[in-house]
Amino acid sequence: MRKIQVQGAVTSLTCRGHGHQFFVGTNECQIYRINYTAFKEELITTCHNEAVHDIIFPLETSNLFATCSKNDIRVWHTPENRELLRIVIPNVTCHAIEFMRDGRSIISAWNDGKIRAFTPETGRLMYVINHAHSLGVTAIAATSDCKRIISGGGEGQVRVWEIGKKTQKLEEVLKEHVAAVSCIKIKKDDRECVTASLDGTCIIWDIVRFTRKQMILANTLFKCVCYHPEEYQIITSGTDRQIGYWEVFDGSAIREVEGSVSGSINGMDITSDGAYFVTGGDDHLVKLWDYNEGAVTHVGVGHGGHITCLKICPGKKYIVSVSADGAILLWKYPDLH
CATH class of the missing domain: 2.20.25 (N-terminal domain of TfIIb)
Structure with a gap:
């Protein structure tokens, strides 16, 4: 035997x-x-066996992407659908991940209140920020100069961290949200960011002077927010199934379109030219939208669980979507010419 x-x-x-x-x-x-x-x-084949919470592509490459779930972060080779690296931290859940733009680290947000950074090639732990948030770290983003990290927590605080070669220092705490921060996006010039929260507000912050610029209010739990690439508008969505277009300058509503017939919209991403965006949520459908028309152009059917996040890869070759049943689906980006 x-x-x-x-x-x-x-x-x-x-x-x-x-x-x-x-x-x-x-x-x-x-x-x-x-x-x-x-x-x-x-x-020969691997995948997550718990809900996948986030996906991220490195800067300007579609050949690699990373996903995070309970206990682990995984890096995948897109053309071969193959797992390249698995970073395991037992008994804790990773809520969000980000590749630093210089490609030297993957930063991650965990439900034990810690921010952890790893090397993308080997998965070696580079540093840990302990007690980053009291109710777990729920969202994370990094500035393009790789000198600062913005994190959001389950208690609603937004924290700005200064990242040196060997130090990680708390620079500022922004206390306006009263529920978990679900999404953070930073403007290209690193001077402004927008945070979405389950308290029904999206706040645009000046992250040089650390003041609130605008607050957007809606009768929803905001799950996702995106800057239009020209950065004069943002789009939001959440549990009310509506996709909202808003002016960055004064926070005024431009338009609202129904994003889904049933269930929350949990993730969205926008193309680099701002012409199209994708959404996904509890209806298990991936939808591609024309930004200016506010109309669906393509629908992807394939998920068996609630979609938690989706991303359009750099170069618009693929759309990757992940769901609460642990699935990762790779879609061919449609030819729109």
């Missing part, structure tokens, strides 16, 4: 070919190919 150890409990077995090999599936979402003769396992 011979035996092989695989990761997770075995949930399925199937033979293939003329008895030369068989496949094993486990409850950790791993599929192994096992050769009868050598009786050696080969890991």
